[in-house]
Amino acid sequence: MDTLHKIKLIYAFNDKDVENLKFLKSIMEANTKEFIAGVYSYISNFEDFSKFLPDDEIRNRHQEKLKFWFLNMFSGEYNNDYLRRLKRIGEVHQDIKLPSHYVSATMNYIRNYIHSIILKNFKDSDKKDSLIESVNKILDINLDIIISSYIDEGKLYIAATKFESKIIKLSSKFSYVLDLFLVLTLMLSTAMVFILFFFEIYRFAMSGLPFETTVVDILGAMLIIWAIRELLEEEVKKLQGKKFALSAFIGLAMAALLRKILIFSLAPHKSHEVAILGLLILILGIVYWLMNKKGADS
Ligand code: HEM
Incomplete structure (x- = not known):
């Protein structure tokens, strides 16, 4: 409006x-x-x-x-x-x-x-x-x-001019459509991760994958579902006219990296990659903390 x-x-x-x-x-x-x-x-x-x-x-x-x-x-x-x-x-x-x-x-x-x-x-x-x-x-x-x-x-x-006011109206409608699209895509992604979740169980049952690998894969999928849920909640808040917490994206990136660490942790020769991912998570964690701290202070 x-x-x-x-x-x-x-x-x-x-x-x-x-x-x-x-x-x-x-x-x-x-x-x-x-x-x-x-x-x-x-x-x-x-x-x-x-x-x-x-x-x-x-x-x-x-x-x-x-x-x-x-x-x-x-x-x-x-x-x-x-x-x-x-x-x-x-x-x-x-x-x-x-x-x-x-x-x-x-x-x-x-x-x-x-x-x-x-x-x-x-x-x-x-x-x-x-x-x-x-x-x-x-x-x-x-x-x-x-x-x-x-x-x-x-x-x-x-708006300073009528033209500006028209552009603002058009772009706010466009942004609303994009937000709706994002919500739908996030819902679809959640459904796909759920499929991945059940697929891991199926693979374990059918091809006899090691129990440890299956548990780690399932934990990774759950981590992603949790992060998408956070993102979805923020998007819905934005559609309702509230402020979007950008930190939800950082949360998702951290969850994706954590999932990779969980998977790599089972492969002994990947310790170098695990260290790099750990460093990235640490940096993202600091950014996440700073963003939330700024939000709490303001
Ligand atoms: C309800 C209160 C007031 C109204 C509705 C009002 C209205 C206006 C309007 C319409 C302008 C012209 C804006 C433009 O250039 O587009 C203006 C400018 C100005 N107003 Fe007021 N004014 C109010 C109170 C005051 C008071 C209390 C003062 C000073 C004690 C003041 C000093 C000025 C000055 C210095 C300018 C710039 C004048 C110029 O250089 O052209 N105004 N005001």
């Missing part, structure tokens, strides 16, 4: 809200001048006001942009372009190192200001409540996206 849909879902932003905000457009247009004057009178009390908005040229430019942002909230068009503009506001403020609490505090002022206009202009209390609810939602969405540029949570990805 893309960010726009996620945001609308999280804030339960629906058609009624769009209708309400569009309904407020003309009233807000009539109050734009007062809005800008009010916001500026409020933010001019900030200690660093003159540092961030030092001269008339910058202030006028900011006021024009603020006006555009304000009216846009009541345009009824809340698409990816809208989110991109919000993200850009956050980035511009972050670039000038504007403290995020200045934005939050100003948003609080703006909320009270819009509420006061609604309370002044409408008598019906149900209507007032409904309008205020929609205004709160759009202001919270604005604050959320603007501030997330500061925090850079990485959770809220908004």
